[in-house]
Each structure stands twice: as C-alpha cells, then as structure tokens.
Amino acid sequence: MFNNQKEAQIPIILVNHRGEKIGLSTKQEAHEKGLLHLAFSVFIRHEKTGKILLQQRASGKYHAPDLWANACCGHPGLISEDVLESAKLRLEEELGIRASLKIKGQFTYFHQFKPNLFEHEYDFVLEGIIGHQDILFNSQEVQAFKWMDQQEVLQDLLQHPERYAPWFFMAINTYIA
Template sequence: METVVLVNESDVEIGLMEKMEAHEKAMLHRAFSVFIFNRKGELLLQQRALRKYHSGGLWTNTCCSHPRPHEDIKAAAHRRLREEMGFDTELVKAFDFTYKAEFTNGLTEHEFDHVFIGTYDDLVQPNFDEVENYAYRALPLIEAALKNNPDFFTEWFHIAFPKVVSWLAENKS
C-alpha cells in the first residue's frame, strides 16, 4: 500500500493516507515535479504510461510523484527520476505551487507540488511501466503544443510549465 503525506496550505504535515483514498477524497498532499533540460535548453518530456491510474498517455514534465513518509522531498525527486527515467542528475529546488484537478474517473489531484530543475545530456533509460514515450522539445514548440493541443498534456503541466519558463528567465546565470 502506497501512502502519501497530507499537508495544509503551508506544506505542514498533518497526517498520512493511502494514495488512492487521498485521490478519491481530494485531500491536499505533498508531491514533486522534476523538469530536466539538455544543454540546448530543450525540456525532456515524458508521455505517461497508458495504464496509469489517471492521465495515462498524456505528455508532461520529466517525472513527478509523491515523497514517502519521512522522506526528504529532494531525495524523493532523485529516487523517482532514477525509477522513471533511468538516470540521476543534480537538481535545484525552483519553487512550489498548489493545484487541484478533477479527472473523469472520479479521482482528484490536490497537491502541494515542489518543483525541481536539472540539466542532463546522457542516456535516458525509461521504465516502460511508468513511461510510454519521451522526447526533448524546445520551449517554443511546447508552448505552441499547449495552446494548439491542450488535451495532450496533464493538468499540472499546464500550470507548472509557464512557471518554470518564468523561473528560468529570472535565474539565468
């Protein structure tokens, strides 16, 4: 049984709940999203496996999940990057946001989402139980696809992607 960490609007832990129950009851819980770019500035997108419990087959950021109880959020992001995409790289915490999205199957994502950003140019070895496909894409192409084919992307990606683009612009080195 997989458990998620329930939090309040300030990301203070208030309890634990079985993952599916939390999604059935729309309980706010801790999550993370990882955005990996190559040196050309292209984002590594993931197409979620078709059999996922929601948003199967939709395109999204490089990986995302929930930390385990008592697991450091950044450590969880590294763990899940290895589990889903078959690699690890340095990650920087960029920002966090809260969102709520209802799905046609009756589940609701209500997450306090911590966003991490990294750079990677080597071999990607996705876990095909989690990932249907993957591709690096330039930001203008992603922006156009979000506008022209919004149903091809996950709910949280629509919210997080523009925030990541803004963060990148503000944090150029």
C-alpha cells in the same frame, strides 16, 4: 483504480495550504477523497541544447494515461519525506536519469479526473540539468519521451492542451517564472 494494492497503500504526506505536513494517508485515499498532499514535478533540461525532456505517460497509469508531461512526477513519503531525495529516486526509477535537482517554485492545484478520482497537490517544481545520458525508461510509467525547445513546448501546449496532463500548464509556468 490502482493496478495493484501495493501501489494503493503507498504512504502520502498530507499538507496544509502552506505545504506544512499535517498527517499521512494512503495514495488511494488521498486520490479518492481529493486530500491536499505533497508532490513534485521534475523538469530536465539538456545542458548543451537547452531543450526540455517530456515524457508520454504509460497507457496503464491510473490517471492522465497517454498524456504528455514533464520528465517525472511523484510523491515523497514512500522511502523519504524529503522532496529532493524522493524526486531523485523517482527520476532514476522512471527514466534511468541521475541528476542533481534544485527547487524552482511550487504551486497548488486541484483536478477531478472522474468521480472519486482527484489530484489535489502542493507541488514542488524541480529542475535538473544533464549532459548526454541514455534514457532508459520504465515502460510501466512511460511510453515515450522527447526533447523540445521551451518555446515549442509552450506553443504546442496552447494549441493542443488536450495532449498534456492537467497539471502541466501550471508546472511549466512555475518552472519558467
């Protein structure tokens, strides 16, 4: 499932349905057993155009490869248990973007990709607003990116849901609420 054992052993914060920490697991165990864990989904909005940055996930991702999603996603726990701090680091690692982030909301979701591969996340939705910045994406994580109007994203998501990661519908609806 994982391309390397180092990634498989990354610590993941297990939570209850209120988002309160109840323990730790590894990334591999949490995703193989469908354990509820802490996550974040970052949306980046351009300060002048109002457009939202979307990324197309790299082909080598262990789940949802080649699908479109919000700017970046991840799990607190490797370097910091703080959601905002972890998200800032992940955003810079995946896209080369530095931004202040704020929490817009959270949601819980469960999705089975295949036998023994699940997402079960208590997911914080975060927003960053940026001006002109070069997007320097990490090709191990991202294969493409684009800026889209919010209405254009929603329309495309309704017409072509198969193009998007399974969490994206809930994430963007939490973001715009």
